[in-house]
Amino acid sequence: VFQAYYQLEARGWIEARERSGYFVRAPRRAAGRSETSPRIHLLQGGDSDLVMEVLERTSRRDVVPFASPFPNPRLFPLEQIGRVMAEAARGLSPAQTVDGLVGGKEALRQAIAVRYLQRGVTVSPDEIVITNGALEALNLSLASVAAPGDAVVIESPGFYGAKQALHRLGMRAVEVPVHPVDGIDLQRLDEAIIRSGAVACWLMPSHQNPLGISLGDAKKRELVEMVTRRGVALIEDDVYGEMSFDHQPSRPAKAWDRAGVVLHCSSFSKCLAPGYRVGWVAAGVNASAVSRMKLNTTLMSTMPGQLGLARYLDQGSYARHLRKLQHGLAAQATAYMRAVQEFFPAGTRMQPPTGGYFVWLRLPEEVDAVDLYRRALAQGISIAPGPMFSNAALHRSCVRINFSIDLDARALNALRVVGALATAMQRTAAARQIGSVY
Numbered sequence: 406v407f408q409a410y411y412q413l414e415a416r417g418w419i420e421a422r423e424r425s426g427y428f429v430r431a432p433r434r435a436a437g438r439s440e441t442s443p444r445i446h447l448l449q450g451g452d453s454d455l456v457m458e459v460l461e462r463t464s465r466r467d468v469v470p471f472a473s474p475f476p477n478p479r480l481f482p483l484e485q486i487g488r489v490m491a492e493a494a495r496g497l498s499p500a501q502t503v504d505g506l507v508g509g510k511e512a513l514r515q516a517i518a519v520r521y522l523q524r525g526v527t528v529s530p531d532e533i534v535i536t537n538g539a540l541e542a543l544n545l546s547l548a549s550v551a552a553p554g555d556a557v558v559i560e561s562p563g564f565y566g567a568k569q570a571l572h573r574l575g576m577r578a579v580e581v582p583v584h585p586v587d588g589i590d591l592q593r594l595d596e597a598i599i600r601s602g603a604v605a606c607w608l609m610p611s612h613q614n615p616l617g618i619s620l621g622d623a624k625k626r627e628l629v630e631m632v633t634r635r636g637v638a639l640i641e642d643d644v645y646g647e648m649s650f651d652h653q654p655s656r657p658a659k660a661w662d663r664a665g666v667v668l669h670c671s672s673f674s675k676c677l678a679p680g681y682r683v684g685w686v687a688a689g690v691n692a693s694a695v696s697r698m699k700l701n702t703t704l705m706s707t708m709p710g711q712l713g714l715a716r717y718l719d720q721g722s723y724a725r726h727l728r729k730l731q732h733g734l735a736a737q738a739t740a741y742m743r744a745v746q747e748f749f750p751a752g753t754r755m756q757p758p759t760g761g762y763f764v765w766l767r768l769p770e771e772v773d774a775v776d777l778y779r780r781a782l783a784q785g786i787s788i789a790p791g792p793m794f795s796n797a798a799l800h801r802s803c804v805r806i807n808f809s810i811d812l813d814a815r816a817l818n819a820l821r822v823v824g825a826l827a828t829a830m831q832r833t834a835a836a837r838q839i840g841s842v843y
């Protein structure tokens with residue numbers, strides 16, 4: 406009977422009155438919100454609206470989610486992670502629930518430092534700050550090294566989270582083009598830094614989102630030398646760093662950082678435990694500023710999550726999981742590229758990704774990617790159109806595809822449909838051009 410009371414109380418049907426018992430609550434009208442009010446309030450401003458729209462539509466269960474930013478959840482040892490999380494939560498002593506307030510749990514920071522060593526980077530656990538996913542790490546890094554009004558270099562095409570963060574913090578975005586095969590041009594980057602007086606760069610040297618390509622080691626070293634020379638902080642977004650298709654794990658630019666100017670941000674969201682929201686930044690000379698900002702904003706990250714991941718990393722099965730993941734994704738990349746070659750219009754170009762789970766398609770220029778996105782969506786398929794990844798609505802004929810989605814009959818057919826739509830759009834545009842000539 407008491408269990409029933411407790412449950413009814415928890416659901417708001419009854420209330421306990423001291424020394425009197427339980428009473429049915431008077432129904433209370435919810436203020437404001439009506440059934441018809443929209444679930445998501447879109448941000449103001451062109452391409453942010455597009456990003457929100459694409460992400461929202463992609464999350465629907467009945468849509469084939471090629472536009473998804475998430476890895477296919479089937480790729481992760483979720484049962485095993487669930488087990489270690491439960492063990493960690495059960496074994497949590499009262500003192501453990503609150504220690505690790507500054508910087509995060511020591512055991513996890515040490516385990517992450519060991520991962521760095523395995524990638525050829527020496528990082529002290531003291532410069533690591535645990536965060537709620539990489540996105541918080543990136544935002545805290547940005548706010549620690551730049552102030553409102555400052556110029557910050559970002560990539561085009563690049564991760565839309567960067568331009569949104571700059572916009573929110575009142576900073577100026579300086580977009581530098583990233584070549585779909587060769588990556589960022591360091592000469593142009595240097596010129597952009599000098600011209601704009603930028604105080605920081607937010608870049609993805611490995612498995613860039615959305616291009617899927619990486620800079621070679623020599624270029625990463627040169628990049629770090631350049632920002633060091635210019636006195637500029639490098640916020641390195643390396644969320645796909647552990648998902649390299651090479652047998653060797655890719656080395657982050659942080660590996661060449663002697664002056665501590667690189668704030669290397671990553672998480673377990675893409676490679677091990679999506680949804681658990683555990684990330685970090687190895688912030689170099691900015692570690693205490695980032696740590697202070699973390700304390701002032703979200704205090705600390707979930708303790709069972711941190712302890713569970715530390716426990717998982719300690720068990721020794723992570724390297725095996727990563728090998729399997731990399732192997733599986735590399736095979737998926739090949740299968741997707743083959744299908745694109747078969748179904749998409751002649752003249753579609755793509756560069757084999759070096760890691761991660763995105764491939765960037767450059768369609769014939771007559772194909773408008775936003776238009777293609779809308780037509781595909783009408784058929785229950787989402788693709789990420791190029792203008793999502795730039796401030797200036799560039800990349801109008803480009804599309805990002807998430808190839809971690811199982812390439813089963815439904816997905817294969819969806820690729821065929823998108824390819825046919827693009828081909829039809831190209832033909833119509835070509836016929837219109839011929840018509841206008843005559």
Ligand SMILES: Cc1ncc(COP(=O)(O)O)c(C=O)c1O
Nearest residue numbers: 474538539540564614644672674
């Ligand atoms: C390039 C890039 N950086 C950062 C993030 C955010 O990572 P997390 O989920 O760990 O916050 C994402 C997620 O979509 C991403 O694609």
